[in-house]
Amino acid sequence: MASFVIFAFAVLSAAAAASTNFLIGVGRYDITGPAAEVNMMGYAMVGQYAAGIHFRQFSRAFIVADSADKKRTVFVNADICMGAQIIKLEVIKRLKTMFNGVYTEENVCISATHTHSGSGGYMQYLLFDITSLGFISETLVAIVDGIVESIRLAHENVRPGNIYFNNGTLLDSNINRSPSAYLANPDKGLYEYNVDKQMVVLKMVDANGRGIGMINWFAVHGTCMNNTNSLLSGDNKGHASLLMEQHMNGNDTLPGRGDFVAAFAQSNEGDVSPNTLGAFCGQSDKRCDFNHSTCGGRNEQCIGRGPGKDMFDSTQIIGTNQFMKGLELYESAKVLLEGPVDFRQSYVNMTNLELTVNGKKVRTCPAAMGYSFAAGTTDGPGAFDFIQGDSNKSNPFWNAVRNLIHTPSQLQVDCQAPKPVLLDTGETKTPYAWSPDVVDTQLLRWGQFVIAGLPGEFTTMSGRRMRKAINATLQSVGMPNGTQVVIAGLSNTYSDYIVTYEEYQVQRYEGASTVYGPYTLDAYIQLYTALAEALVGGKPSPKGPPPVNLLDELIPYPRPVLFDRGGDGKSIGDVHQDVETSYKVPAVVIVSFWAGNPRNNLMTNSTYLTVEMDVKGQWKVVCTDASWDTRFHWKHTSEILGESLATIEWHAGAGTPPGTYRIRHFGYEKPLFEDAKPYSGTSSNFQIAA
Ligand SMILES: *[C@@H]1O[C@H](CO)[C@@H](O)[C@H](O)[C@H]1NC(C)=O
Ligand SMILES: *[C@@H]1O[C@H](CO)[C@@H](O)[C@H](O)[C@H]1NC(C)=O
Ligand SMILES: *[C@@H]1O[C@H](CO)[C@@H](O)[C@H](O)[C@H]1NC(C)=O
Ligand SMILES: *[C@@H]1O[C@H](CO)[C@@H](O)[C@H](O)[C@H]1NC(C)=O
Ligand SMILES: *[C@@H]1O[C@H](CO)[C@@H](O)[C@H](O)[C@H]1NC(C)=O
Ligand SMILES: *[C@@H]1O[C@H](CO)[C@@H](O)[C@H](O)[C@H]1NC(C)=O
Ligand SMILES: *[C@@H]1O[C@H](CO)[C@@H](O)[C@H](O)[C@H]1NC(C)=O
Ligand SMILES: *[C@@H]1O[C@H](CO)[C@@H](O)[C@H](O)[C@H]1NC(C)=O
Ligand SMILES: *[C@@H]1O[C@H](CO)[C@@H](O)[C@H](O)[C@H]1NC(C)=O
Numbered sequence: 001m002a003s004f005v006i007f008a009f010a011v012l013s014a015a016a017a018a019s020t021n022f023l024i025g026v027g028r029y030d031i032t033g034p035a036a037e038v039n040m041m042g043y044a045m046v047g048q049y050a051a052g053i054h055f056r057q058f059s060r061a062f063i064v065a066d067s068a069d070k071k072r073t074v075f076v077n078a079d080i081c082m083g084a085q086i087i088k089l090e091v092i093k094r095l096k097t098m099f100n101g102v103y104t105e106e107n108v109c110i111s112a113t114h115t116h117s118g119s120g121g122y123m124q125y126l127l128f129d130i131t132s133l134g135f136i137s138e139t140l141v142a143i144v145d146g147i148v149e150s151i152r153l154a155h156e157n158v159r160p161g162n163i164y165f166n167n168g169t170l171l172d173s174n175i176n177r178s179p180s181a182y183l184a185n186p187d188k189g190l191y192e193y194n195v196d197k198q199m200v201v202l203k204m205v206d207a208n209g210r211g212i213g214m215i216n217w218f219a220v221h222g223t224c225m226n227n228t229n230s231l232l233s234g235d236n237k238g239h240a241s242l243l244m245e246q247h248m249n250g251n252d253t254l255p256g257r258g259d260f261v262a263a264f265a266q267s268n269e270g271d272v273s274p275n276t277l278g279a280f281c282g283q284s285d286k287r288c289d290f291n292h293s294t295c296g297g298r299n300e301q302c303i304g305r306g307p308g309k310d311m312f313d314s315t316q317i318i319g320t321n322q323f324m325k326g327l328e329l330y331e332s333a334k335v336l337l338e339g340p341v342d343f344r345q346s347y348v349n350m351t352n353l354e355l356t357v358n359g360k361k362v363r364t365c366p367a368a369m370g371y372s373f374a375a376g377t378t379d380g381p382g383a384f385d386f387i388q389g390d391s392n393k394s395n396p397f398w399n400a401v402r403n404l405i406h407t408p409s410q411l412q413v414d415c416q417a418p419k420p421v422l423l424d425t426g427e428t429k430t431p432y433a434w435s436p437d438v439v440d441t442q443l444l445r446w447g448q449f450v451i452a453g454l455p456g457e458f459t460t461m462s463g464r465r466m467r468k469a470i471n472a473t474l475q476s477v478g479m480p481n482g483t484q485v486v487i488a489g490l491s492n493t494y495s496d497y498i499v500t501y502e503e504y505q506v507q508r509y510e511g512a513s514t515v516y517g518p519y520t521l522d523a524y525i526q527l528y529t530a531l532a533e534a535l536v537g538g539k540p541s542p543k544g545p546p547p548v549n550l551l552d553e554l555i556p557y558p559r560p561v562l563f564d565r566g567g568d569g570k571s572i573g574d575v576h577q578d579v580e581t582s583y584k585v586p587a588v589v590i591v592s593f594w595a596g597n598p599r600n601n602l603m604t605n606s607t608y609l610t611v612e613m614d615v616k617g618q619w620k621v622v623c624t625d626a627s628w629d630t631r632f633h634w635k636h637t638s639e640i641l642g643e644s645l646a647t648i649e650w651h652a653g654a655g656t657p658p659g660t661y662r663i664r665h666f667g668y669e670k671p672l673f674e675d676a677k678p679y680s681g682t683s684s685n686f687q688i689a690a
Pocket of ligand 9: 605
């Protein structure tokens with residue numbers, strides 16, 4: 001018997017070893033930040049505070065190693081606005097001790113979905129924490145802890161497997177929001193569309209061919225939820241991930257649970273909007289000015305319109321489109337990845353690189369934001385009188401404001417031209433750095449598939465030129481036919497936008513936010529093709545100057561919760577306004593509770609609410625705050641008295657099974673001078689009628 005078992009095992013493992021090309025691990029963990037009183041990251045809008053949750057945000061980690069486990073790589077896709085240097089530095093610090101140096105800055109890539117509906121304040125460079133009025137350590141801790149946990153989970157289940165590639169075209173899900181800048185590109189005639197419609201899918205299976213994960217790349221901003229939203233959300237890509245995971249894990253699996261992990265990752269989305277109807281003046285049917293995205297000369301009223309009837313509907317449509325196409329490509333993926341696993345990474349000081357472009361010696365510049373940066377975009381217009389496409393504007397008032405912060409040197413003005421410098425972030429070092437000098441450049445290789453982790457938002461054409469250049473280099477140094485290069489945008493470090501030289505001349509928002517000057521893209525192309533040569537040539541890449549870790553210097557925005565109490569003489573957890581006794585679906589079930597401040601406890605890997613169904617006398621949880629169908633709202637009724645309400649909405653769709661239900665609320669309350677402690681509340685039972 002024993003010898004038979006050993007024999008069978010040997011045959012099985014020989015078969016598995018012969019038929020799989022990689023070792024693969026997948027993991028997912030909650031990274032949702034504070035759901036109250038914290039500015040949301042993305043629209044740079046002061047006063048856009050989080051006040052609840054639409055659905056939770058997650059980090060999704062994929063470990064890929066060669067079968068001999070000689071080299072490991074990690075690709076992380078996080079439901080946050082952007083990868084950030086401080087996140088990577090802190091995650092790597094933890095991984096190095098947890099895993100004895102297996103995972104480092106060189107082989108871990110942390111990319112972001114670019115949702116504009118997550119908590120902010122988690123970045124180390126000052127510019128990005130201005131609208132959150134300082135650094136919010138709770139947000140950073142939630143993100144770093146969650147990413148580390150997702151990688152730990154992936155590490156625990158690394159097993160033999162295979163990866164299949166597929167790609168296809170997804171229409172009606174993205175448009176160019178700066179088409180007048182795109183038109184300036186002389187190579188535009190090579191392409192059918194002014195945004196990439198290509199979706200790239202990797203299907204991951206175990207040795208038995210059973211699906212374990214998917215990564216999907218498609219370029220589109222996470223701006224379906226607009227700058228009036230106050231509910232934390234993963235926007236269209238977060239929604240697509242949860243849909244795919246539910247499809248693969250089964251309808252009974254709650255969101256954020258289940259073994260199958262699906263990432264909808266970001267690509268060259270710099271000028272790409274999900275607001276597919278285009279930009280209009282206010283509520284009217286009048287299109288904005290084409291070159292400047294203005295209405296009557298001003299930007300505030302020019303707003304991009306999504307395909308849905310409101311922002312939730314638009315998120316659902318753009319998310320579902322990506323899910324459906326992703327699933328189709330996943331199911332039909334056949335191109336097997338084969339070959340080595342490898343990686344190259346270098347830190348680069350971007351502020352003063354010399355390079356030759358068309359025989360001319362040029363250089364990059366210290367970071368600076370142009371005037372049109374303050375105009376914002378049609379996905380979220382700026383609040384001041386700035387307009388896009390403004391390469392020749394000099395406004396005396398704003399120049400005075402600018403000079404209060406830092407007057408740019410003549411060298412900087414010349415270097416950045418034709419961009420008029422509004423914020424000279426690269427030359428401003430007080431109280432600490434405003435934007436990064438040093439960025440992270442990285443390539444991961446999985447067989448004939450190469451992931452370029454780019455430290456910012458590449459526009460459509462920038463991304464195309466980058467992919468083409470990397471691909472050409474890879475092939476010229478011996479990568480096989482069929483090599484595929486994908487851009488993973490917003491990875492590792494955030495250095496704003498990267499437009500082409502020609503788009504830069506037009507100075508729309510993306511051009512004004514291309515911080516290292518007109519040759520930023522050319523510099524990146526040279527850096528990444530050098531990495532590609534090193535990767536295939538088996539040569540090391542330079543380490544480069546280490547980036548600073550400013551964690552000890554950051555100025556926090558402390559806002560402690562002093563105490564919570566119930567209103568109307570009620571206790572925290574008591575119902576304020578109860579459910580009705582019966583509903584005919586579709587219906588919105590609403591209940592409110594006296595509540596504690598959500599910042600007392602983020603309820604990570606847990607929930608502020610459950611919707612429960614009576615199944616033969618047992619309460620079965622059918623929704624949590626990670627579910628699409630629920631919305632958790634929180635607000636103070638009196639800040640001075642510490643009174644607040646949590647209002648829970650359950651959007652029970654037409655297909656909801658009839659039966660008896662209840663809604664529960666969970667949280668932590670803070671008594672004065674004591675530590676916060678858990679509480680809960682329960683609505684009355686109600687019926688969903690047949
Ligand atoms: C898929 O990739 C191949 C090879 O890179 C390319 O030729 C083809 O155009 C792509 N297909 C789509 C639909 O983007
Ligand atoms: C899961 O739900 C979807 C949508 O409601 C439905 O089409 C599908 O049949 C369900 N799958 C299972 C296995 O119940
Ligand atoms: C936009 O600007 C271009 C270049 O300056 C100009 O040729 C074109 O007429 C402008 N288009 C509109 C609609 O104003
Ligand atoms: C945001 O979307 C809502 C609909 O959900 C709409 O009423 C509002 O006008 C939009 N606001 C902006 C600034 O886009
Ligand atoms: C980057 O390079 C610039 C110019 O050479 C230099 O002044 C700056 O100190 C460097 N930054 C870092 C973080 O090394
Ligand atoms: C830019 O402004 C200067 C000074 O007002 C003016 O002389 C010049 O013609 C303008 N250039 C363009 C391209 O509008
Ligand atoms: C990659 O480069 C090769 C050789 O230059 C070319 O044949 C192929 O079409 C390129 N693929 C892509 C996707 O650009
Ligand atoms: C790559 O494809 C080209 C064109 O189809 C072909 O000429 C060449 O032999 C191929 N190279 C390899 C290494 O397969
Ligand atoms: C997260 O929740 C799941 C399900 O309750 C549990 O099994 C797991 O241990 C939790 N993870 C952590 C790190 O708390």
